[in-house]
Amino acid sequence: MTEIQPLIMCGGAGTRLWPTSRESFPKQFAKLLGPRSSFQETVLRVRGPGFAPRPVILTSRSHYHLVEQQLQEIDIEADILLEPARRDSGPAILAGTTMIGRVDPETPILVVASDHVMQDGEAFREAARAGLAAALAGRIVTFGITPTHPATTFGYIEPGTPTEGATHAVQRFAEKPDAATAVRFVLARMLWNSGNFLFTAATMLDEYKHHDPVTVERVALALDGATHHAGALLLEEEAFKRVEACSIDYAVLEKTARAAVTPLACGWSDIGTWEAIWELGETDDSGNVRQGDVEVFDSSDCLVSTDGPLTSLLGVKDLIVVAHRDAILVADRRRSAEVKGIVEDLRLKGRKEADAHARAHRPWGWYEVIDFGDQFQVKRIVVNPGGRLSLQTHQHRAEHWVVVTGLARVTVGDTVENLGPNQHAYIPLGAVHRLENPGNTPVQLIEVQSGGYLGEDDIVRLEDVYARV
Structure with a gap:
């Protein structure tokens, strides 16, 4: 055959x-x-x-x-x-x-x-x-x-x-x-x-x-x-x-x-619009499609999707409501094909939300910024089993890692140690370091960055299993 x-x-x-x-x-x-x-x-x-x-x-x-x-x-x-x-x-x-x-x-x-x-x-x-x-x-x-x-x-x-x-x-x-x-x-x-x-x-x-x-x-x-x-x-x-x-x-x-x-x-x-998602979704008795933590009152024929925050509707009809941590869309369901124009406008204004999620996916897992301010930034980092960040240094920031779940293998300079929940590591400015997950469950940790510049381009990769050097 x-x-x-x-x-x-x-x-x-x-x-x-x-x-x-x-x-x-x-x-x-x-x-x-x-x-x-x-x-x-x-x-x-x-x-x-x-x-x-x-x-x-x-x-x-x-x-x-x-x-x-x-x-x-x-x-x-x-x-x-x-x-x-x-x-x-x-x-x-x-x-x-x-x-x-x-x-x-x-x-x-x-x-x-x-x-x-x-x-x-x-x-x-x-x-x-x-x-x-x-x-x-x-x-x-x-x-x-x-x-x-x-x-x-x-x-x-x-x-x-x-x-x-x-x-x-x-x-x-x-x-x-x-x-x-x-x-x-x-x-x-x-x-x-x-x-x-x-x-x-x-x-x-x-x-x-x-x-x-x-x-x-x-x-x-x-x-x-x-x-x-x-x-x-x-x-x-x-x-x-x-x-x-x-x-x-x-x-x-x-x-x-x-x-x-x-x-x-x-x-x-071709699931090309949010209306297409509504048409394919499972509706309640009022024609609403709900995804995530959603409450609906006296509303009909709406699609409500959230990846975290409780989202509630009251007294509305034919709406698209999509809530993410960094961006929320509210639109007339029948005009959902026009959402592309919003993205084009956001790009012209230089808004990073047009193309990038708050949760950034990487070959080893993902991270998201959960707080930031003058000369500090806090991230939640998840490393998949077998995941391995690059061996790297930073020119403008120091970092402090606190393990929440899993077993993390941490390299700082010449020291390599395994850290479990509630254990932590400090990475001084300029120190060579790496984070790995040698186990079979995800590693979650909180990273606190401090320094005069905290951009993602402040990474000097010395070695990387994902060929990003």
Whole structure:
């Protein structure tokens, strides 16, 4: 049996789901609808008979540790290809296809977005198997979602004549329509464009060479110069930055004569807005979706999500309320697609909350600032089992660590000691130091910094197992 090779795209930012989704922790990694993230659900969805057991995952260098940690949570291994810069879906898919094609150009590749929800995973797997004959015959198969309503937020596909298996040739692709046009599209039995594809490496490379040979050459150079980075493969930065950003739709799909579509009904959503999360969520008797510590009084059809502070609603309707420690969103539910504009405005104003969470994720765990003032800062730090911070020094601050839970191995100068709960260590200004977790449970500690400058760039790394030196 010919195995389908999953290629999972994991590079989006999802700014319409701010403040939960931000550049430092985008929506595909957030657990928006249950105990697993959409990235984890996507990886699990493309497993089973007919699928290669080891997916290829394409993500950014800054998100590699999130991919690695979430794969460990579901006990799955993968080959990871890292982009040094974002260049949209065309070059990203081309890079993954080129890497896979160098092993076997006839490999069928299933490109799936990691930030989509498909409530019926088996229906998607069946659609992929049904489209395999067309892909092996040289088609680029896209999966067209059977519409449930005349949506104006998706592109559409018009199926044409039948081709191999359960596919039809693509008559045309249509951009996101206005409301009246969307009604006409649905009545004409057009399909939503899901942005998931199936093709052989040879087919995609041939079509890309035909329509954009310069990008093919530059991506190949970036792959030729790729280096190993903490267990992943990092595309060569200068070559990849010379690649022009372009979506796969504009680069190939809308130009090729080899596009085909397979109909799919699987409870699909691109979870592109907070209203989409409300539509998919579990509602109470008044139509409210509640996530976290929430109390609702005389309110209906709202989504309320909090990651900590008690959040209460009284006498309101059709609202989105998302509360994080450092940022709160209150919006008309029907205008949630406009949240992206808030993020753009915050960026123009230089607000770090536009892209960075209060909780900063690192390869070894995470930290968050819990208090700060003139010449001091207090952090809560969690180090995962086996996590190891870099061997480092600071030029402008001293630090005091107090262990709360777990067993921490602390290096200060030439001294290495294990510290348990209620034990502490002092790191003088300029001292070489390191924090490790040699145990099998997380280490939590409180760090108090003092000094004239407390920025994150005051770190001189002397040694680092995560290749950040």
